[in-house]
Amino acid sequence: MLTEKSAKTPMYQFIMDDIKGKIAEGILKPHDPLPTQIDLARQYNTSEITSRRALSDLVQEGYIYRVRGKGSFVKENAAETSPKAISTIYFAQRNMDVQLYNHRFFADTLAGIKEVCEENGTPFYLWDIGPNYELPDDPNAGIVLASDDQFDLTQLIKWRDEGRRIVTVHFYYPHLNIPYVIVDNLTGGYLATQHLLSLGHERIGIILTGASMVEMNQEFSLRLQGYRLALSQHQIPFDPELVCVMDNDKEKPEMGYEGFKTLMSKKDRPTAIFATSDYKAFGAINAAREMGISVPEDMSIVGYDDLVMSQYTYPNLTTVNQNTKKLGERAAEMLLFELQESQGKTLKDEIVPRLIVRDSCAEAKE
Structure with missing residues (x-):
């Protein structure tokens, strides 16, 4: 069981390692309940988003399981079969136009992704898919995909069937059962x-x-x-x-x-x-x-x-x-916290925009 945290260890990782240590030492036994994410945050003096990341990654790594409405529990034969947690998040686009990132839609989206990634110690990069539709050679990478109306859907279907972890933004394809976040x-x-x-x-x-x-x-x-x-x-x-x-x-x-x-x-x-x-x-x-x-x-x-x-x-x-900063936050949260537990259901979210009233409108003349 861990007692000290290295300065270089992200807090979510420290929580995970502490819980893994308790499982290994038999302090936590199969089917024992774990504290809620609120209680974990208090116990480790951190944020709920960090404790949620720790619990979510423990689920993905096969150490715990969740029962809706009841909580998280230690799994039998912990960590033997479940997929690994997401290692890195990429914002991917086809034939990336650098000038496009000056637009608020993309600038704020990137800021939202980056904030969640930094909070959870996850590296974040831009990735140009290019004309050949190439994703990073990392099966544990999470992809926030900014597609468009010219995107080759056969490639998207191929990535889905390969089990790539993708959330689309900007455009969405409900019939493909791929998670998405869009602005309403x-x-x-x-x-x-x-x-x-x-x-x-x-x-x-x-x-x-x-x-x-x-x-x-x-x-x-x-x-x-x-x-x-x-x-x-x-x-x-x-x-x-x-x-x-x-x-x-x-x-x-x-x-x-x-x-x-x-x-x-x-x-x-x-x-x-x-x-x-x-x-x-x-x-x-x-x-x-x-x-x-x-x-x-x-x-x-x-x-x-x-x-x-x-x-x-x-x-x-x-x-x-x-409100695309929220769009980016939700895309990253889906990849880090929700994808593994979706159980075949399409993850989706719609971000509500906001009217900004300034000086270019006045009451109609009679």
């Missing part, structure tokens, strides 16, 4: 539209990204659904004339600029616009200024993403923060 984009679209409706706007334009209204990726399709849901709850008919879809591979201010001018060319102009990214919102504000339309006095504009720049634009941009 429907709620995000709803929050943006509801805010404009609460200010009395009824003619609300929306600028989206895609090839057409029916050819959009998951993110923008769900934001459109949220927009439509908010309108329907206020008994406002959906008007396709107020939908502008811009086709581009990347989000750019020019898309919002052109989209704004398209909507302003309508006979019955909108009084507010939901631009489904901050980049498009920046372009819309520039177009409004060029056309002599004052924001927010004559036109209210809401963005999406809460980029750092959005709090410095004139006017400061009302937008939707996707």
Whole structure:
């Protein structure tokens, strides 16, 4: 049984080694109950997330088992058959674009993963899958996979069948039974539209990204659904004339600029616009200024993403923060604490975004 902790030993590992020692010495016998994660945290003067990591890894290494509603117990023939705990977590993406990590979605996601990994003494790295779809050569690695709508699903199925430990973010594939964490984009679209409706706007334009209204990726399709849901709850008919879809591979201010001018060319102009990214919102504000339309006095504009720049634009941009730090935290927690105990059920979580109200919206004129 351990009595001292080395300065280099992570606390979760110290707890695990202490419990393993008690099992080896017969102090803890098969089917003996263990303290709860709350009691362990108090006993070792640490956080609950650390004690939960210790218990979860002891389950993965085959030393203990859990009974829902009753607690954790010492296993018969401890550590003989169970898979090893996750050694390292990688944030993996295909053909990694370094510039992409300046975007708040990815920057905050990485910060969330890193925080959980540091708390639990788990190394964390970025990994470029590349054109050949190569994962790290480590069967005990945990992979947070940032896929897209061009991702080769046959590779994902192959990794699943190989038993690779993967949680997808950004996009998800429920039919593959692969764990995922996503931002609730429907709620995000709803929050943006509801805010404009609460200010009395009824003619609300929306600028989206895609090839057409029916050819959009998951993110923008769900934001459109949220927009439509908010309108329907206020008994406002959906008007396709107020939908502008811009086709581009990347989000750019020019898309919002052109989209704004398209909507302003309508006979019955909108009084507010939901631009489904901050980049498009920046372009819309520039177009409004060029056309002599004052924001927010004559036109209210809401963005999406809460980029750092959005709090410095004139006017400061009302937008939707996707809460992706929490997304990263949950992805790491699933890999470290929940994957082994899912028992064939699909692990999933949806992160609720937040509306950030600033100065780019005002009440509708009568």
